[in-house]
Amino acid sequence: MLTIENVLVEFDGKVALDIDSLTIKEGEKIAIVGRSGSGKTTLIHHLYDVLRSKAALCSQRQGLVENLSVFHNIYMGELQRHHWLYNLVNLVYPLPSNRYKVSELTTALELECPMTQVVANLSGGQRQRVALGRALYQKQPVFIGDEPFSALDPTMGRRLLSYVFNQHSTVIMALHDTSMALACFDRVIGLHQGKRQFDVYVRDICVDAHQDQLQALYEMSR
Numbered sequence: 616m617l618t619i620e621n622v623l624v625e626f627d628g629k630v631a632l633d634i635d636s637l638t639i640k641e642g643e644k645i646a647i648v649g650r651s652g653s654g655k656t657t658l659i660h661h662l663y664d665v666l667r668s669k670a671a672l673c674s675q676r677q678g679l680v681e682n683l684s685v686f687h688n689i690y691m692g693e694l695q696r697h698h699w700l701y702n703l704v705n706l707v708y709p710l711p712s713n714r715y716k717v718s719e720l721t722t723a724l725e726l727e728c729p730m731t732q733v734v735a736n737l738s739g740g741q742r743q744r745v746a747l748g749r750a751l752y753q754k755q756p757v758f759i760g761d762e763p764f765s766a767l768d769p770t771m772g773r774r775l776l777s778y779v780f781n782q783h784s785t786v787i788m789a790l791h792d793t794s795m796a797l798a799c800f801d802r803v804i805g806l807h808q809g810k811r812q813f814d815v816y817v818r819d820i821c822v823d824a825h826q827d828q829l830q831a832l833y834e835m836s837r
């Protein structure tokens with residue numbers, strides 16, 4: 616589906632990402648792990664730039680519009696598909712079909728607040744699920760997420776990960792939860808100082824041994 620080669624990203628002369636070659640096949644579920652500052656977000660954004668036409672991004676920054684409702688923030692995922700006039704009408708009088716689609720999604724995301732609730736009044740975990748909803752609403756074949764469950768309890772995180780998997784053929788996700796990476800994903804890529812430290816298919820490895828390798832990745836000195 617995609618091969619990137621010789622990707623070097625620097626900020627102020629400091630290497631953030633240095634990948635010689637990385638191939639991603641359609642249908643893969645890939646977790647990207649590594650300690651804070653190892654280059655996960657930089658890689659996620661690079662992959663999104665390359666795959667943009669068929670991917671939805673759920674970024675760490677979220678980019679929610681504080682004064683708009685849950686409905687509007689999720690509906691924004693589809694803005695570019697419609698004429699501006701349709702979007703304007705829907706902003707003022709949300710159409711029943713769109714209200715129905717968004718409400719199905721908020722139920723799946725276990726968002727119990729009303730769809731009319733302004734995002735500024737939501738908790739961190741609720742905001743994260745609204746951002747996730749906006750990415751899911753796009754119904755793209757590829758889902759790219761940057762720690763999309765970091766504010767959720769682990770059980771809910773796993774339930775929502777299953778939902779994301781059911782809705783997308785290919786999933787690429789930066790995570791700090793290494794147990795989730797090994798238990799739920801096909802392939803795990805470990806980054807350290809912008810470089811790939813390992814890249815394994817979970818079916819080919821001894822998970823317990825790899826749990827130690829993952830732990831070591833987080834304990835590496837900078």
Ligand SMILES: Nc1ncnc2c1ncn2[C@@H]1O[C@H](COP(=O)(O)OP(=O)(O)OP(=O)(O)O)[C@@H](O)[C@H]1O
Pocket residue numbers: 626627630631649650651652653654655656657658
């Ligand atoms: N816009 C920027 N300007 C300057 N430096 C940046 C910028 N974005 C990232 N960096 C630097 O690039 C390196 C990689 O950052 P990145 O955000 O990709 O790491 P990360 O693994 O996603 O971290 P985290 O787990 O904390 O989100 C870090 O040293 C970071 O400080």
